[in-house]
Every structure is written in C-alpha cells, then in structure tokens.
Amino acid sequence: MAVADPIAPAAAPPADDLSAVDPVVLRWADALRAAALLAVDPWGFGGVALKAGHGPVRERWLTVLRALVPPESPWRRIPIHAGDERLLGGLDLTATLAAGRPVAQSGLLAEADGGLLLLAMAERVPGTTASRLCAALDTGECTLARDGLASSRPARFGVVALDEGVGDDPPPAGALLERLAFRIDLAEVPVGVADVFGAPSDEGAGPGADAAAVAAARLRIGAVQADDATVQALCATAAALGVSSARAPLMALRAARAAAALDGRDRVSPDDVSLAARLVLAPRATQWPAPPDATPPEPPPPEEPPESKADEPPPADSEDDAEPEPQQPLDEVVLDAAKAAIPPGLLASLMLAANAAAGSGAGRAGVMRATRLRGRPAGTRPGTPRDGARLALVDTLRAAAPWQPLRRREAEQARAAQAAHEPVPPRTASAARAAAAAASAASATASAAASGATAAAATPTAPPRLALRASDLRVARLRERTETTTIFAIDASGSSALHRLAEAKGAVELLLADCYVRRDRVAVIAFRGRAAEVLLPPTRSLVRAKRSLAGLPGGGGTPLASGIDAVAGLADGVARRGGSPVLVFLTDGRANVARDGSGGRARADQDARDAARRLRVAGHATLLLDTSPQPAASARTLAADMAAAYVPLPRADAASIAAPVRAATGLGARRPPGRAR
C-alpha cells in the first residue's frame, strides 16, 4: 500500500517519474481530484474556493467539473453585484402588474438547488451576498422575507468561488471560505500541464473519475463506513495544523468517504484519509505541526521542501508503519500527507491572508459610509429625491404597483364625493408635486411616471394611469469607502534604536489609540538590516499592532530605500481599494544600505532620495518624524523629497510627541514640504 506516498497515483495518465514529482502537476492532479469529490456531493462539501486568474487553466478545470456533475443539474453564475432580488427572489414587477396580484420570482440560490453556483470575483463580493450564501449552505434552504413575500425553498448547492485576487488582494469573505471544503490554487499551473492531464477527451480525467464513476459514487456514499481511527486521525491532524473550526475535520471525513465511494469501496482506506487531509485540512493550516516527541533526532519539518517529500519516505518504512497497528500510524501518515501538500511560503501567505481577512472583514461593516451623492448603489430607502438624492425609479414603481387597484377605488370614491358635494382639493396633488420633483431630479425615464401623476392632478376627473404618492418614492442609498489606513514605517536600525526607538514606539502607541477613536486601520512596516518587512498588514486590530510593535527589535543597517518602497507599495494597495493612506515615517533619515542590500552611505542615500521622490508622485498624506538626537538635515531633506510634513521628535515623553503628530494626521492634509515646527 502506498500509504505514505499518497501522491503517486496522482497522474494516472502518462505518468513518468519526472512528472510524478513535479509539484505543479501534483497540484493540478489534486485540483482534478477535488473536482471529482465535489461532484459527488456539492452541497455536502459546500464547494470550492478556486484561486486562479481568468484563463484557459481555470476554464479547463470548470469544464472538467461540468462534465462530472450530472448534465441536468443546475449550473448558475452569480455576477458580482447581484442584488437580493436576484439572489433570493422577490416580487416579479412585470408579472405582478400584469396579473394584478403579487407574483414571486425565484432567486438564483433556489434555482441552483441540486447543482453548482459559480461566484464570479469572489474576493470582491460584498459581505451581504456572502452571508446569503452561508445561510443557504448551513440550512439547505433559501429563506425569503422581502417585498411582502415570505417563503422558504430548498437551495442545496455547492459554491465555486472564483477568486481572482492577485498579490495582497484580500481573500473572499472568511465566513464563506470556512464553509467551502476545498481550496485550490491554480495560479501557477501552466496551460501545458492542464492540457496534458485532464483534457476532456482524456480517458479518466485526473484520478480515474468520470461522470459514470461520480454517478455511482453518489449512490454509494451513504453506505461508506469510516471507523473511529479515521475520525481520530483527521481531528488530530486538524489540531496539529492549527485548524480550529470543527467544520474542517467534518468535511475532511466527508471527503474521505467520497473518495472511497469514487473508488467503488464501502470502507474508507488510509489513502482516502490522506487525500482528504491533503485537500481539506492542509490548505487551512495556520501552523506547522510540531515534530512528534517520539522522534526527537528528526530534523524539524519546516525546512523540508515538499518536492523531495514525495519521494523521500522509503515505501518499505511506511508499510511497516501502516500495518501492525493501524491506530497511531494513521495519524502520522495523514499528517505527513497534509504536510507534504503545504508548499513552502504557503503558510506565510496563509497567515497574511488570515490577517487581511480579519481586517477587511471588520472593514466591511464599518468603513462603507452611507452617502447620498456618490458611491456604489446599496439598496433603496423610502424618501423624496431632495438634496441631490437620486430617485430609484424601478423601486418606486414597485412600491406603487400593488396599490393601484386600491387607489383607483379611492379615487373613484373621491370623485363621487366630489360630484356630490363641493370640490375637495385632490389628495394626489401634493404627491404629484413630489413626483414632478422626482422626475426633474432623475433622468428622462422618470418623466413617464410623473406625467401620469401630473395628468391626474391637472385633470382630476380622468382616472390616472398611475397613482403615485409621496410615500411610494424610493431613493437610492449609496455607499462610499472613506476609510483611512495609517501606515507606520519604523526605522529600527542600529542608529535609531540607539537613540529613540523606545520613544518612537511610545509615540506610535498613542497614535494607535487615536486611530481606534477614528476607526482607522493601521499597518506597520519596519526596516532594519538588509530589507523592510511588513510587520502587520492593514488591520483594525490595535492589539495586534501594539503587539507587533512591542516585539520589534532594533539594530542593523538602515535600508531606507527599501523601507520607503515597501510603504509606497502598501499605500498604493490601500489607495487602489478606495482607502486613503496616511503615511507616518519614524526615521533619522540616515540611510546606509542601498536598495539591493549592499552597504555604502552615498548610494544608499541616493536610493532613498529616489524612492522618496517616487513616493511624492503618489501624493499620499505623509508625515516624517525625525528620530535623530538633534533635528538633522538628512531627515529634513528626506521629508522635503517626499513632500512630507516634517516633525522633529522632541526630547520628551511620548505623550507630548503624539500631540503634533495627532494634529498633522488628524487633518490628513499634506503640509508644505519642509515646514518645521
């Protein structure tokens, strides 16, 4: 049994030795396996987060998946700005008007029942959309409670979240990711690999799975047995990898069952468990498993490159492990399999992603400020289109539509009363004025609605085509991002550390408290030694900011240019996402490490000034705190180069340092370069 070598059966097609160990091929093979498992039970697995740019590789994978699920099962795509009425369903306006009674319209979630739902640009999907998907994944139902309709329809679907994020783009909403069993990264899989393995014509695309096998597995999976050792192995592996959610081992268990079912077996084998751990648990790892106590002489695993992992463990050894006592070794074997699936650097990026998720998640609730004039539409609210608020025509009509028969009757009664007694001022007059105002505020399309109403006002005897009242008017709610991200760049080099690092830390802590009050996000970059390091990506967690600061050691050279570059990169990222960065440098401005890491004061200085001028072009609000013992020319020149407000750090306690900084950042405006206080 190739227990400890779970990757070997990966490339069932032309698998020569070279390709069998190529990590890219393995990744593609695993992606195909995940597709097959997902096809067995889309709702049970929740779905897959597919990180890949738009391109032939992603299309190929989707084609494979499409071919695996039964052809009649739904396959729907959610566009990024799909509103609630498309997701959950709602009132079908046209049909309602035509029928004269409320007609419900089904939403995408209910339509996708039993199939798969493709979520385009998952990394940019608004939190509300993600929460709708989560609710459906949890309950298997789509509960509708809007527009006067209330219903509940089955919505058991799997989600394919197409994550097109690159670089430091935040990952899709954490709540959604949590509910998707698989995470696949196809970003680095070249087209050639995808072409060779898993072309649709290829017999047995990937792990010997085709539509027939999937169909058989769907029937079989209910009967597949998993013993306690399996559950234990998966739980232990999850714990060792720092996966805290109980959903992860549960989904891994499901994956193991599905793998056995695909293989036509009724019992879960160690191979299935390894595969499940690799596909479900490894991508969620937040820590590298501690080396087992039993084998202290073994080198710690982190240094082990995964490609050597595949052929390193001697098969004989693993057989010895697996057969005599299946309990204990299974844990280890599974853990090994999971470890092998963690490529170097993934863990770091995962941590980063988790951080970003925490930050941006918090942001979603807080940073989007409701505005009236500009921004992205975010639903509508009742109100009149005054002060620049825009009329939401369709929603206004929707609000008015159900009332028409009632109003017509009221109008008739009013007319009858009018005929009997003396003329009463028509009630619709004020509404007509409001509607006219609405029409002038909105585009020409609104005039149709208004003309109906004005016609009613002008000739009260003729029945109005559309009785529109002030209470029907809906205006668009718009939201706009206005968050500020304060990026602290701290010079922790020897020269600074010697003088003022502790004071600078104190000042930053006070500023952090200010950031908390303003609900800003903060990021911390430190530069010392050879390069700059992002200690903390933008986050709202001030506790973490404080912690990262407290643990910052001092010493080494001053790679000022790298520091400025790192800040510029981070600031650009913030600005790209619609935030406004505020940069705070704490440095003495004395560079002695050039951008390429080499020493030499002259070159380092030149590099730093270049970087500073480039930063100036970006035009972010910048502040430079001079941390040298006396206000120094070098820091002042640098501040001038980057068009930063220059504040010498006075020799005083942290509280008095913070005051000028507070004034400068609080304004958020750029000061004339070089104007010292």
Place this chain on the structure above:
Amino acid sequence: MALAFPFSAIVGQDEMKRAILIAAVDPSVGGVLVLGDRGTGKSTAVRALAALLPKMKATVGCRYACDPAAPAGACAECDALKAGGKKVKSHLVPVPVVDLPLGATEDRVVGALDLERALTAGVKAFEPGLLARAHRGFLYVDEVNLLEDHLVDLLIDVAASGENVVEREGLSVRHPARFVLVGSGNPEEGELRPQLLDRFGLSVEVSTPTVLADRIEVVKRRDAFERDPQGFTGRWHAEDERVRRRILKARDRVAGIDVPDAVLERAARLCMALGTDGLRGELTLMRAARALAALEGDTVVGDTHLRRVAPSALRHRLRRDPLDDTGTGARVERVVAEQIPS
C-alpha cells in the same frame, strides 16, 4: 423544517448552553449574544433551542399568539375577541424561534400592508411581520454584527419597548412584540454598536474545544446526525426531554426564589468595581442568578450562582480599552475572584 441537532448532544460549550437555558427560563434577562470563532456550534445551539422549548398556550384567533391570561389593553386583537362576548379559546403552539435573515426588508420585519388583500379585495389590512411572529418567543439574528443599521435601530427600539408601532403606508398599528433577542456572530467580521450590545442581557464567548477527545466527539456526533438525523435525534430524545422538564420546573419556581440583600449588595459591588455603565448590569446579574438557581433546584440565590453568571452578564458592559490585550471576560473573572472569594 429540517430536524435540528439535539441540544443535549452539543459537546462542551457549557457557558453558552447555560446562558441559553437561563434565557429560556426567564426571558426578562434580555437575550443572549453568542460571539466566537467559526465552526463552534453557535447557530447549532440556537437552532437546537427550537426543538427544546415546551409549547405555550395562546389565544385562538389572535395573530400575535397572545397569552390568554394577558391583561386587557395589551393587544387589540385579543381585546376585540374578548369584546365579542364569546368565551376565548386557547390552544397550544410551539414557542416561535424566528430567524431574521440578513437581507430582510423593513416591511417584512415590522409588518406591512397585506398585498394579497389590498389587490384582491381592495382592503387596507395589516400583515404582521417577523417581529409579530417572534412575540413570546425568540428572534434569532445570525451574524448580528453585519445587520444593517436601520434594522438594528428598529430591533433596539422594539426590544426595549416590547411593542411594535407601525406607522407606514397609511397604516397605524401597534401590537405586542416581546421577544428574546438571540444574536450570534464573529467579532472579527465587524463590531456591534454599543447600544445594541447593551440590549443583550447575556453575552457568551465560544471557542473551539482544545481537547482532542472533545473535538473527535464533536465530529463524530455531527457526522452521525448528518447521516441519520431521525435516528440520532431519537437517541438523544430522552436527554432533551430531561432538559425540557428542567426548564419547565425552573419556570414555575423562578418567581419564588429569594435573593438575599447580601447577594444584591455583592452584585452591586461587583458592578461598581468593574465600572459598568448604568444599572442594567446589576439587574441582569440578579435575574440571571435567580434563573440559574431555579434551574439547579435551589431556593435561595447564593454566591455560587452569582459567580457563574457574572462573566456572561457583565463582560459586554465594560468600557473597552483598545490597547488592553486581555479579553473583557478575563477582567470580569479577575474582579469576580476579588469580590466574591470562594
């Protein structure tokens, strides 16, 4: 409605279970907020509540399912029924647990014009919303921290007054809406507004069990439930039944439970030492301790009850120090240990 995971089969999470039971015994405690990591059984526990609660008596013909013993004047529908002169009938209905979906529009929450009747009969009639359905029961908001602001305002208002006042679309209706607000959410995804936070009587924090055996048990039970919901719920029925009886007994007893002055004083001291705002902390502390005593069959509230409910009742009422690493729960426990030495 799919079968809910049995309440008694939830592994660990004692504080959460205790808080939910307390709210079930004495709704005046004011709702439960469950905050914690993903995959810790937050929604599971709240949904399990639905299956657990005993049925309640309600007036037949009242759309708000009022208690037949309720005083006159509280509900227009009941008053109309009673004014009719006929004897008012009552029936047993399950305690409602109403989900407030995140995307719900305001009209569905507060109630709106009955479209069907407006269109067909041309009558202006009020169609009750989710708040009416939640009367005398539970209103469950998952991801409460992501709820839209205008809905949060509305919930706060109704939860405080126990009455829903509708003035819209030419309708003017008021009806009783006394419900226990149960919110769950992950604080990482957004923080709750302090006003809403304060409205919750108890706040519990849940985290993943750290003991491997517990985690294995969680996965095993959940897996068993998913593979055979009927069989699994059947196996836990007796256990759930015991919990239900405990709740019923505690409800009968809770009004007669004595709270000695010494305990009240200690509760007040505790709140002063923690610097909680307002008197809601003391009140909740006292009510929760009383409900806990009732659940455990005691007749007098003692320090042991106070000590156990203090973290849930107070942790969300402290002034937040943004730079304090320790959670507010730890601060409460520290002060409790000082003020109520065991």
